[in-house]
Amino acid sequence: MRPLLVFLHEPPHIPFVKLHTLGFVVSILLTLASVGLLATRGLNFGIDFRGGIVMEVKAPGGKADLEAMRGQLNGLGLGEVSLQTFGQPDDVLIRLPRQPGDDAAQNKGVETARNSLGPTYEYRRTEVVGPKVGGELIHAGTIATMLAILAIAAYVWFRFEWQFGLGAVISTFHDVITTLGLFSLLQLEFNLTTLAAILTIAGYSINDTVVIYDRVRETMRKFKQMPLGGVIDLSLNETLSRTVLTSSVTAVAVLALLLFGGEVIRGFSAAMLWGIVIGTYSSLFIAAPLLLHAKPRRGGEKPAPAGTAPTKA
Amino acid sequence: MLNFQPWKTWTVILICLAGVFLALPNVLPATVVAQLPSWMPAPRISYGLDLQGGSHLLLEVDLKSVTKERLNGALDGLRTALLKDKIGYTQLAVEGDHIAVTLRDAGDADKAKGLVRDVDPDLEASQTPDGKFSIAYSAQSIAQRRTSAVDQSIEIIRRRIDETGTKEPTIQREGEDRILLQLPGIDNPEHVKELLGRTAKMTFQLVDEGISPEEAKAGHLPPGDEILPGDDAAARQGQPTEYVIKKRVMVDGGTLTSASATFQDNRPVIQFKFDSSGARRFADTTRDNVHKRFAIVLDNKVISAPVINEPITGGQGIISGSFTVQSANDLALLLRAGALPAPLTILEERTVGPDLGADSIRAGTTACLVAVGLVGVFMIVFYGLFGIYANIALFFNLCLLLAALSTLGATLTLPGIAGIALTLGMAVDANVLVNERIREEARHGRGVISAIDAGFSRAYATIIDANVTHLIAGSLLFELGSGPVKGFAVTLCLGILTSLFTTMLVSRLLVVWWLRRTRPKAIPI
Numbered sequence: 158m159r160p161l162l163v164f165l166h167e168p169p170h171i172p173f174v175k176l177h178t179l180g181f182v183v184s185i186l187l188t189l190a191s192v193g194l195l196a197t198r199g200l201n202f203g204i205d206f207r208g209g210i211v212m213e214v215k216a217p218g219g220k221a222d223l224e225a226m227r228g229q230l231n232g233l234g235l236g237e238v239s240l241q242t243f244g245q246p247d248d249v250l251i252r253l254p255r256q257p258g259d260d261a262a263q264n265k266g267v268e269t270a271r272n273s274l275g276p277t278y279e280y281r282r283t284e285v286v287g288p289k290v291g292g293e294l295i296h297a298g299t300i301a302t303m304l305a306i307l308a309i310a311a312y313v314w315f316r317f318e319w320q321f322g323l324g325a326v327i328s329t330f331h332d333v334i335t336t337l338g339l340f341s342l343l344q345l346e347f348n349l350t351t352l353a354a355i356l357t358i359a360g361y362s363i364n365d366t367v368v369i370y371d372r373v374r375e376t377m378r379k380f381k382q383m384p385l386g387g388v389i390d391l392s393l394n395e396t397l398s399r400t401v402l403t404s405s406v407t408a409v410a411v412l413a414l415l416l417f418g419g420e421v422i423r424g425f426s427a428a429m430l431w432g433i434v435i436g437t438y439s440s441l442f443i444a445a446p447l448l449l450h451a452k453p454r455r456g457g458e459k460p461a462p463a464g465t466a467p468t469k470a
Numbered sequence: 471m472l473n474f475q476p477w478k479t480w481t482v483i484l485i486c487l488a489g490v491f492l493a494l495p496n497v498l499p500a501t502v503v504a505q506l507p508s509w510m511p512a513p514r515i516s517y518g519l520d521l522q523g524g525s526h527l528l529l530e531v532d533l534k535s536v537t538k539e540r541l542n543g544a545l546d547g548l549r550t551a552l553l554k555d556k557i558g559y560t561q562l563a564v565e566g567d568h569i570a571v572t573l574r575d576a577g578d579a580d581k582a583k584g585l586v587r588d589v590d591p592d593l594e595a596s597q598t599p600d601g602k603f604s605i606a607y608s609a610q611s612i613a614q615r616r617t618s619a620v621d622q623s624i625e626i627i628r629r630r631i632d633e634t635g636t637k638e639p640t641i642q643r644e645g646e647d648r649i650l651l652q653l654p655g656i657d658n659p660e661h662v663k664e665l666l667g668r669t670a671k672m673t674f675q676l677v678d679e680g681i682s683p684e685e686a687k688a689g690h691l692p693p694g695d696e697i698l699p700g701d702d703a704a705a706r707q708g709q710p711t712e713y714v715i716k717k718r719v720m721v722d723g724g725t726l727t728s729a730s731a732t733f734q735d736n737r738p739v740i741q742f743k744f745d746s747s748g749a750r751r752f753a754d755t756t757r758d759n760v761h762k763r764f765a766i767v768l769d770n771k772v773i774s775a776p777v778i779n780e781p782i783t784g785g786q787g788i789i790s791g792s793f794t795v796q797s798a799n800d801l802a803l804l805l806r807a808g809a810l811p812a813p814l815t816i817l818e819e820r821t822v823g824p825d826l827g828a829d830s831i832r833a834g835t836t837a838c839l840v841a842v843g844l845v846g847v848f849m850i851v852f853y854g855l856f857g858i859y860a861n862i863a864l865f866f867n868l869c870l871l872l873a874a875l876s877t878l879g880a881t882l883t884l885p886g887i888a889g890i891a892l893t894l895g896m897a898v899d900a901n902v903l904v905n906e907r908i909r910e911e912a913r914h915g916r917g918v919i920s921a922i923d924a925g926f927s928r929a930y931a932t933i934i935d936a937n938v939t940h941l942i943a944g945s946l947l948f949e950l951g952s953g954p955v956k957g958f959a960v961t962l963c964l965g966i967l968t969s970l971f972t973t974m975l976v977s978r979l980l981v982v983w984w985l986r987r988t989r990p991k992a993i994p995i
Contacts, residue, residue: 281826301950360943407895413841419833
């Protein structure tokens with residue numbers, strides 16, 4: 158059985174190296190914009206990080222009367238109550254700010270709201286995060302992301318050369334920062350699952366970069382006299398079919414999550430989808446052309462004998 | 471690359487079959503699983519609280535209060551010892567993390583130091599330049615006490631939760647002073663929170679009959695006494711009461727062996743029984759203090775202070791406070807389970823109702839099935855026969871992942887399901903890499919066998935590098951993440967491992983079989 162479609166019969170001749178200055182400019186602009194957004198608008202931290210109360214309730218009678226609920230809850234003195242329907246018309250997400258006082262005060266807030274709405278509502282989910290835990294989670298999350306990127310860079314350095322490691326770190330930071338920028342721009346809720354998504358994006362982006370670097374290294378060894386720009390162009394074009402197909406197929410899987418996975422992981426799926434796009438872009442236009450400037454060592458390596466793997470893992 | 475020794479073939483086949491076999495119980499309905507013969511392992515993936523519904527509580531043990539309470543205890547002991555040995559002092563008080571003492575006569579210093587050691591060998595006394603004594607617990611002993619306080623809290627929490635009949639609670643230590651409590655199936659944890667919110671430290675202490683609370687409050691509080699609020703019948707009716715209580719604990723609630731709620735004169739009361747040492751002390755105290763009031767103090771509140779009419783020597787008694795049936799039952803439960811060594815605070819609470827959990831499972835499963843379907847179609851469209859092989863490998867990949875999750879006892883969360891869907895996408899990457907490489911090698915003029923062989927072997931180095939980096943990210947997530955994120959990391963890491971196995975061995979085996987069977991002249995991709 159033969160394939161119905163072939164994405165690219167022959168490798169194309171896209172002048173990636175020529176385009177890379179444009180790519181750099183776009184990326185620098187994107188990064189600066191993201192940093193600016195993060196500095197001015199900041200992130201819309203969910204309760205995981207900010208502390209506070211979220212309750213998901215199902216209203217009786219198939220449809221929620223938000224106005225009535227708002228009136229009822231606002232009269233309780235719990236601070237600014239935000240209500241939002243969530244999926245179905247009778248699914249309501251109630252957000253309460255962090256209650257002044259200690260952790261016990263947070264629990265009291267939930268009880269007050271619960272008692273006020275009464276038992277006809279179905280309480281689908283209640284989350285209370287104290288201010289103490291929130292701060293720690295931000296801290297742990299930042300450390301996890303940094304460590305992950307550094308550990309991956311160390312591995313790439315170990316398996317390739319430091320120039321590759323550097324390129325991988327820069328492009329991964331680029332992906333992470335622009336993802337954060339997107340979250341800031343759209344004010345999407347940033348919570349623990351989003352953090353997991355960002356780490357996964359880092360992993361995915363590196364994965365993509367490594368595949369391309371692997372080919373660059375192989376081409377470098379095969380054509381010792383070819384200028385570095387030519388090596389990079391050839392490698393990117395030869396692996397382009399794979400890059401596009403893999404990204405599309407992963408994107409398809411993530412799209413299924415986004416459409417059918419339910420509200421709870423919607424933010425996660427959205428982050429992942431963006432991550433796949435930006436990760437693929439940065440491998441092609443940032444990570445690979447960066448080698449042009451970092452200039453990895455070319456001599457001294459043995460050419461790979463035909464028919465065997467260039468390096469045995 | 472295309473040589474498959476028989477033993478290798480069989481190992482791959484056996485592992486795949488084992489995967490299917492172990493994954494099967496997760497797919498079969500529970501009734502079928504129950505009928506399986508007992509020798510067959512039937513592990514099922516356990517669902518996280520976000521999928522099955524339940525409560526997740528993160529508690530913090532107030533360790534500061536442990537040290538503080540211990541210092542207060544030492545202070546009482548020290549005061550008694552100093553009085554007994556007639557060592558004069560001008561000041562004696564707990565200041566922060568130590569006890570400060572100023573002796574009237576500096577010559578008593580050595581004697582006082584000896585006393586400190588007698589009171590508690592863990593205490594260390596040091597003299598400050600201004601002639602004061604600073605007495606504190608050694609760092610080592612504090613650390614030890616903190617650890618044991620957390621361990622003890624876990625034990626007490628377990629007992630309290632067990633008494634409520636909650637099924638399969640998970641109680642585990644998190645960090646230095648935290649306890650994570652997971653209660654599957656509990657969608658309103660108010661009662662549990664109420665039970666955990668009380669230390670339930672009960673003591674029997676004498677009421678100081680010589681002075682009224684008003685006089686004591688006016689500044690005449692005798693040393694060794696304290697004023698405690700009442701939680702008795704009058705207080706419940708809105709008339710706050712107060713008692714002057716002698717600090718000395720006559721009998722400790724820790725000596726109770728049983729407590730149960732019952733009725734007396736149609737009112738709920740608590741019946742209790744002491745162990746032998748408690749019974750002896752209770753008998754001694756009641757004998758020596760007939761016609762005086764004996765206060766039952768719970769968490770620094772007096773729940774009742776009956777007059778001792780006659781010595782009670784049987785080692786059992788009744789507490790009649792102002793209880794409802796529920797509160798009597800709760801108190802009896804708390805007394806049976808024992809007192810917490812320190813108060814607990816709830817740092818984080820996440821509760822998911824059973825319906826939302828069921829919805830999440832449905833949504834997650836749908837998403838996974840759609841993802842599998844789309845990926846499968848995609849592979850066949852772009853790679854034809856080799857796409858079918860990749861899909862077969864993908865199927866075994868899913869089975870192995872499910873099998874690994876269920877045999878390792880991992881918990882599946884909603885982000886975990888996302889991890890599975892994502893793994894599917896990644897698993898395909900390896901197949902794409904191999905197939906693209908084969909295509910490329912063929913384009914460069916290699917023959918069928920040679921191109922396939924080179925395709926596999928060249929792609930492998932890349933696959934390994936790409937997956938190792940991913941695995942690094944995954945394991946860091948696992949190490950540093952918490953709750954649902956951890957669940958995601960588990961499926962991601964296991965998924966990477968199983969997909970490495972299935973692409974590197976299963977799809978290759980399928981291609982090798984096809985090569986041997988058909989001896990093709992051209993590559994179908």
